[in-house]
Amino acid sequence: MIEVTLLGTGSPIPDARRAGPSTLVRAGGQTFLVDCGRGVLQRTAALGVGANSLSALLLTHLHSDHIADLGDVLITRWVSNFAPDLAPLPIIGPPGTAEVVENMLKAFGPDIGYRIAHHADLTAPPPVEVEEVTDGVVWGRDGVSIRVAPTDHRPVAPTIGFRIEHGGASVVLAGDTVPCRSLDDLTAGAGALVHTAIRKDLIDPLPMQRIKDICDYHSTVEQAAETAARAGVGILILTHYVPAIQPGQEEEWRALAASVFDRQIEIGDDLHRVEVHPGVCAKPGG
Template sequence: MIEVTLLGTGSPIPDPRRAGPSTLVRAGGQTFLVDCGRGVLQRAAAVGVSANNLTALLLTHLHSDHITDLGDVLITRWVGNFAPDLTPLPIIGPPGTAEVVENTLKALQFDIGYRIAHHADLTTPPPVEVEEVTEGVVWGRDGVRILVAPTDHRPVAPTIGFRVEHNGASVVLAGDTVPCPTLDELAAGAGALVHTVIRKDLIDPMPMQRIRDICDYHSSVQQAAETATRAGVGILILTHYVPALVPGQEEDWRALAATAFDRQIELGDDLHRVEVHPGVCVKPAG
């Protein structure tokens, strides 16, 4: 079984009810954080997970709302872990990730210096191990395998999606993207697809062009559902709602997805949890 928890389901617009985009995936005793939007560690703490518990950090792309709390994750894991030899945190993301991590640590160099000067057992900066990828198998430990494929969020490029597999169960995390063949292939036959969604019908009437611009590089609810149907996934999990999912409107969003996907649809507030078991997929369309 793979457990998926939507830690943050919000958007770049601050929302008192929703943290920034982030998803927790637990499989085979390993804990993966996918993206790290604002408030991620507070949400993780609510389900009993600390920065110390993270097996790896997976980044779908480098838009600010998906990496807002990168520094918090790195520093908190470092100062809150009392192991004599802290192992580096694996960080897997698209090209550019290493530069972002390096510059984040550079921005925190004063804080890091203060802590090293104050605590005798802190002698080096937060240890990290960055791997930049665009496709292929990127993880294979203790029965958990992770694959990566390109997605399409242009002009943001490159962007990637992740597929986590364990004992016959599988979950795909699309990140921000429009429909594309590489995502269809990554998600083919998966037990669940975690997909970011927007409501174009609510955004198109808005007078601000900058807000309307987001429609051309995100998937609508219906498009995410169509991707899930083509790939033959068992469960469609919606997240990163734009505009924010208002309490009482859940069934409206679900109904839109149901126009193109006739299986299990999951959506909800932060901390919504879904169990994905083996055998909950169908044959991909085509």
């Protein structure tokens, strides 16, 4: 079984009810944080999951809303772990990730220096191990495998999606993308697809061109559902709603997805949880 929790379902616009884009995936005793948007550690704290228990950080791309709390994750993991030899945090992302992580640690350089000077058991900066990838298998430990494939979020490039598999269960995390062949291939036959989605019908009437521009490189609800249908997945889990779903609008979004995808559709607030079992069996919760 793989457990998927939507930590943050919001957008770049601050929302009192929704943290920034981030998803927690637990499989085979391992815990993966996929993207780290605004407020992510508050959400993991609500689940009783600390930064020091993360197996790896997976980044779909380097847009600010998906990495806004990268520094918090790095520093909090470092200061809240009391092991004498803290292992590096694996960070897997597209090319450019290493530079972003390096610069984030530089930005926190004064803080890191203060803590090393004050605490005898902190003798080095937060340890990280960055792997930049665009395609292929990137993880294989204790029965959990992770595969990566390119997605299409141009002009943001490169961007990637992740497929996590364990014990016959599988989950794909698409990140921000328009429909593309490589995502179809990555998703084929998966138990669940976690996909960001926008409502073009609500965005098009707005007078600000900058807001309308987001339709160019994100999938609509219907397009996300079409990707799920083509791939034959068992569950479509929508997240990163733009504009934010207002209370009472959930069934509108669900109906749009259901117009092209006739299987299980999950739409929820932050901390919504879905269990993905081998085959098409799933148990929603949250």
